[in-house]
Structure formats: C-alpha cells, structure tokens
Amino acid sequence: MRQQEDLFSSPGALAIDPTFASARRTALDATSWVELVPGWMSGSECLFDALATAVPWSQHYRTLFEQRFLEPRLTAEYRSLQRVPHDMLTAAAAALSKHYGVEYDSLWLNLYRNGDDSTGWHRDRFSCRKPECIVPVLTLGATRRFQLKPRAGGPSLSFAPNSGDLIVMGGRCQQDWVHGVPKWPEVIEPRISLNFQSSMQAGRQRKLAER
Ligand SMILES: O=C(O)CCC(=O)C(=O)O
Numbered sequence: 001m002r003q004q005e006d007l008f009s010s011p012g013a014l015a016i017d018p019t020f021a022s023a024r025r026t027a028l029d030a031t032s033w034v035e036l037v038p039g040w041m042s043g044s045e046c047l048f049d050a051l052a053t054a055v056p057w058s059q060h061y062r063t064l065f066e067q068r069f070l071e072p073r074l075t076a077e078y079r080s081l082q083r084v085p086h087d088m089l090t091a092a093a094a095a096l097s098k099h100y101g102v103e104y105d106s107l108w109l110n111l112y113r114n115g116d117d118s119t120g121w122h123r124d125r126f127s128c129r130k131p132e133c134i135v136p137v138l139t140l141g142a143t144r145r146f147q148l149k150p151r152a153g154g155p156s157l158s159f160a161p162n163s164g165d166l167i168v169m170g171g172r173c174q175q176d177w178v179h180g181v182p183k184w185p186e187v188i189e190p191r192i193s194l195n196f197q198s199s200m201q202a203g204r205q206r207k208l209a210e211r
C-alpha cells in the first residue's frame with residue numbers, strides 16, 4: 001500500500017497528460033500543421049533509462065543518391081505494441097489514438113547517442129501513404145533541434161523539444177514538408193525519439209524492409 005502511494009504521489013512519477021492541456025497548434029500552411037505538447041509526459045527520464053537498455057538498438061546502412069552510408073543514429077521498431085518493453089508505451093499509444101482519432105499500432109524508435117548523431121531532411125513516406133497523416137513524435141532525454149521546411153523551398157522552422165515533449169505533424173505535412181534533426185556537436189547527452197505509427201496511415205502494401 002505504502003509503495004503504491006509513493007508511486008502515484010512522487011513528483012518524478014512517470015505519467016502522461018490524457019487531456020493534452022498544453023497543446024499548441026501552428027498552421028504551417030493552409031493544409032499542414034504542427035502541434036507542440038510541452039511536458040506531455042512527466043518523469044520521462046525513467047522511461048529513457050528503461051528503453052536505453054531494454055530496446056535492441058541497431059545501426060543500419062542507408063542508400064542516398066546512390067551512396068551507401070552508415071546511418072548516424074541507432075534505431076529499432078516494434079511492429080506490434082504487444083511486444084514493447086514498457087507498459088507506458090502502450091498507454092501513450094492509447095492516449096494518442098484516443099486524442100487524435102488514429103489507431104497507433106506500431107512504434108519506431110531512434111537513439112541519438114550524442115550531438116554527432118542526426119537525421120537528414122526527409123518525409124515519413126513509408127509510414128504515411130495517405131495524403132493526410134497525424135504523426136506524433138515523443139522526445140526522451142537530451143534536447144535537440146527538430147526542424148521543418150516546405151518541400152517547395154522556403155525558410156525552415158525550428159523547435160527544441162525537451163524530454164517529455166510531444167511534437168505532432170499533421171495534415172499534408174508528410175506530403176508538402178520535410179523534417180529532420182540536425183547535428184548539434186555541443187550536445188553530449190543522448191536522446192531517444194518515439195515515432196508512433198499507424199498501419200491505417202501506412203496503407204496495406206507496407207513491406208517488411210521498408211521505412
Ligand atoms: O527524432 C526525431 O525527432 C524525428 C525522427 C524522425 O523524423 C523519423 O525517425 O522519421
């Protein structure tokens with residue numbers, strides 16, 4: 001009993017805000033938007049620690065403009081939420097599904113070991129095949145820049161999500177905008193990002209090797 005009380009009353013306890021009270025939506029253009037939900041998850045450091053050790057992280061080769069390179073980050077994927085290593089991930093997916101009306105049923109994870117790790121400008125082409133998608137990305141650990149810019153060209157927007165902050169891309173963002181996490185050499189701490197994916201948004205044709 002005493003243990004349970006501590007679990008729920010402790011200020012650093014792991015929890016999410018099911019009301020999304022802090023959400024602030026910004027229109028990127030007439031059909032695309034990005035929403036920031038600062039402090040959506042509290043006690044996120046303990047989830048970072050659990051995932052850093054429990055997830056089978058690996059590094060992959062990518063091919064870009066016919067050049068093969070080792071991706072400067074570690075990644076992992078859970079194609080079914082039944083296999084995720086922490087109950088909070090299932091709870092977070094359920095809360096997101098309820099709030100955004102999209103069934104999130106799989107998870108893509110990135111581990112940026114330090115500021116030398118990064119991900120270049122891209123769209124989530126394989127996990128979002130519908131014209132409009134809602135893509136939540138949760139940050140755990142270090143603060144890094146998360147940038148968006150129009151595919152057609154134009155200035156970029158920069159966010160700096162802290163541990164526990166949610167960034168949600170919506171509307172035609174995956175069609176008309178690109179996003180990325182640039183290198184930031186001064187950062188020495190690691191960051192994990194959780195991308196909640198939906199087979200509904202990915203379409204049925206999604207193949208195993210793709211993303
Ligand atoms: O790490 C992030 O915040 C973004 C990751 C991302 O865009 C991706 O994995 O597709």
Ligand SMILES: [Fe+2]
Nearest residue numbers: 122123124179
């Ligand atoms: Fe992405």
